[in-house]
Amino acid sequence: MSIFQRIKNIIIGKSRNPRDSAIFHKISLIAFFAWIGLGADGLSSSCYGPQEAYLALGSHAYLSIFVALGTVFTIFIISTSYSQIVELFPGGGGGYLVASKLLSPTLGMFSGCALLIDYVLTITVSIASGADALFSLLPANLYAYRLIFAVMVVMLLMLLNMRGVKESVLVLTPIFLTFLITHVFIIVYAFWKNSANFVPLATSTAGDLRSTISQVGLWGVIFLVLKAYSMGAGTFTGIEAVSNGIPVLREPKVQTAKHTMRYMAISLSFVVLGLMVAYLFYRVNLQPGKTLNAVLFEQAASGWGRAGFIFILVALISEATLLFVAAQTGFVDGPRVLANMANDRWFPTRFSSLSDRLVTQNGILIMGGLALIIMVATAGSVQLLVVLYSINVFITFVFSQAGMVRHWWQSRNRVRGWLKKISINGIGLILCVFILISMIAMKFYQGGWVTLFITGTLVILAILIKRHYYATAKLLHRLNSLVTVAESAEETLINANLASQQKQEPDLKAKTAVILVSGFNGIGLHTLFGVIRLFGGVFKNFIFVQVGVVDAGNFKGRDEVGKVEAEAKNDIARYVNFMHKQGFYSEGAFKIGTDVVEEVSAIAPEILNRFPNAVFFGGQLIFPHDSLILRFLHNYTVFAMQKKLYREGIPFVILPIRV
Numbered sequence: 001m002s003i004f005q006r007i008k009n010i011i012i013g014k015s016r017n018p019r020d021s022a023i024f025h026k027i028s029l030i031a032f033f034a035w036i037g038l039g040a041d042g043l044s045s046s047c048y049g050p051q052e053a054y055l056a057l058g059s060h061a062y063l064s065i066f067v068a069l070g071t072v073f074t075i076f077i078i079s080t081s082y083s084q085i086v087e088l089f090p091g092g093g094g095g096y097l098v099a100s101k102l103l104s105p106t107l108g109m110f111s112g113c114a115l116l117i118d119y120v121l122t123i124t125v126s127i128a129s130g131a132d133a134l135f136s137l138l139p140a141n142l143y144a145y146r147l148i149f150a151v152m153v154v155m156l157l158m159l160l161n162m163r164g165v166k167e168s169v170l171v172l173t174p175i176f177l178t179f180l181i182t183h184v185f186i187i188v189y190a191f192w193k194n195s196a197n198f199v200p201l202a203t204s205t206a207g208d209l210r211s212t213i214s215q216v217g218l219w220g221v222i223f224l225v226l227k228a229y230s231m232g233a234g235t236f237t238g239i240e241a242v243s244n245g246i247p248v249l250r251e252p253k254v255q256t257a258k259h260t261m262r263y264m265a266i267s268l269s270f271v272v273l274g275l276m277v278a279y280l281f282y283r284v285n286l287q288p289g290k291t292l293n294a295v296l297f298e299q300a301a302s303g304w305g306r307a308g309f310i311f312i313l314v315a316l317i318s319e320a321t322l323l324f325v326a327a328q329t330g331f332v333d334g335p336r337v338l339a340n341m342a343n344d345r346w347f348p349t350r351f352s353s354l355s356d357r358l359v360t361q362n363g364i365l366i367m368g369g370l371a372l373i374i375m376v377a378t379a380g381s382v383q384l385l386v387v388l389y390s391i392n393v394f395i396t397f398v399f400s401q402a403g404m405v406r407h408w409w410q411s412r413n414r415v416r417g418w419l420k421k422i423s424i425n426g427i428g429l430i431l432c433v434f435i436l437i438s439m440i441a442m443k444f445y446q447g448g449w450v451t452l453f454i455t456g457t458l459v460i461l462a463i464l465i466k467r468h469y470y471a472t473a474k475l476l477h478r479l480n481s482l483v484t485v486a487e488s489a490e491e492t493l494i495n496a497n498l499a500s501q502q503k504q505e506p507d508l509k510a511k512t513a514v515i516l517v518s519g520f521n522g523i524g525l526h527t528l529f530g531v532i533r534l535f536g537g538v539f540k541n542f543i544f545v546q547v548g549v550v551d552a553g554n555f556k557g558r559d560e561v562g563k564v565e566a567e568a569k570n571d572i573a574r575y576v577n578f579m580h581k582q583g584f585y586s587e588g589a590f591k592i593g594t595d596v597v598e599e600v601s602a603i604a605p606e607i608l609n610r611f612p613n614a615v616f617f618g619g620q621l622i623f624p625h626d627s628l629i630l631r632f633l634h635n636y637t638v639f640a641m642q643k644k645l646y647r648e649g650i651p652f653v654i655l656p657i658r659v
Helices: 003-011 023-027 031-047 049-056 061-088 095-102 105-135 140-163 165-193 195-231 253-281 292-300 306-343 361-377 382-388 391-410 418-481 483-497 522-535 558-581 596-610 628-633 637-647
Strands: 512-517 541-549 585-593 614-622 652-658
Touching: 031 049, 031 105, 031 165, 031 253, 031 306, 049 061, 049 195, 049 253, 049 292, 061 195, 061 253, 061 391, 061 418, 095 105, 095 306, 095 391, 105 140, 105 306, 105 361, 105 382, 105 391, 105 418, 140 306, 140 361, 165 195, 165 253, 165 292, 165 306, 195 253, 195 418, 253 292, 292 306, 306 361, 382 418, 391 418, 418 628, 512 522, 512 558, 512 596, 522 558, 522 614, 522 652, 541 558, 541 596, 558 585, 585 596, 596 614, 596 637, 614 637, 637 652
Parallel strands: 512 541, 512 614, 541 585, 614 652
Antiparallel strands: none
């Protein structure tokens, strides 16, 4: 084992076997850990969502009761609607898949691009906010190191997620629980301490409502409440995470997802409603350099002495660190959305690949890398980042709810209880459309246009990539359409020139062609015919090697991995049978794994032990025009394979295939 491999095993961890029957149990999350790993984004929004809504009311603070109730209602509507999405898409039903399946692939792409930008901003905003909160507790002269610290946290989370989702969640569990315990305690304490003030609170709310109506009218009050409700929309941003993260959940996945969604909705609603009512109990006002939660904690614990100081310190540190945990949602779901879009050819296919730790490493790196760029470009300014944040997630919400409404309407004659289901998604659609329009109107000139511009740029990029893959598919279709003709022509060539090769038993010392294939297709057959055409009767034995690649698209359970293995066996059998009919000895070998190069290099010594005069062959498509972008969009695996086997002294020949 090389030094690099040893270091990698220590930092990231040892390779995992996708064929291990217990692997899905080992890396999956039960509802409790899913609540932590996927629900932290939503719960952490209580650090800024209620504050934004409360402050938007200005001197009419008592109207925040209506905002809080509306927020709780919206949380349960959106979470219930996403529970319906989970039932309809048990393999994972985030905004991208829902819009793609229920509306159109193009609208799905729009939804996916919006969601990708939102997840990048989730990482950036959460870590920048956490760094601000943490450094506000430290001496002022250390504040200059805040950005460096934030960058280091992004890199640490990237490393944790490359080890695996379960490992990263286990590390972050104490932080999440500390936040939850301290905030639930302060809310319960505030309600108990002010139990005698509920009637005065109701009276003050009614008085504030009458006073405001007399000043601005009923519609003015409605507008004021709706404006505050929209400003606190960041509270809803983490709800979709569970439907995107179903593949990492423990079986039965649908039930686990619904339990997780329920935990999220209840905990978020309790904390948001509790904090906003507690603000009123203690008449909390914004103070320079402090959040409303910090002011609330100080006032509630003012008579606790040293214990109060320690409690406040622990609670505020837990707030800061929970924001770091919230960034985990971007690292869990962002790469998954990217992988799904890559499988559909909206983005380079390499983003659907899994590492030997069975995580979408390329996606983690791209999400973390973009977060680092935005962090540095904005100098970690939370004020600027918050403006960019939360618009995109509601674009996705709108597409998802619209898709579900359309589905229930089209299925009304087949689905029992469709009216109830369409009502839930319909209400969710109305709420999400209202919030989206409000946020765009209020945030556009403050910097919201930047988010829309970046999302639009990503959409254009996705369209261009899709067009390229579509053009490539047409070229490959032409290649595959020649298979029948090529089989007939090459059979004649073989029978005419090599009729003497009728033996079905291997000559182990004879020249052996080991041909790497990726399915029974035009590329594999053209590589085979190229070997025969170029080398005539040199090769007596033919061995076909195929690696069933496990990627984010099929790594969803034991059955899916079993299908990959079955398809690889079937493809190899077709090649072997084809060569047997021509009178050659032939056999096949296959592996299941995430890295073709590593799997082939592992099987090569076994083949050479039996057939010492073996030569490896691989076909490579040659496009009319070559470029760096083209090389990024396509996997030039055979070149990496040639380099790997070359270092081990194994001959490897690349045969060009023009398309």
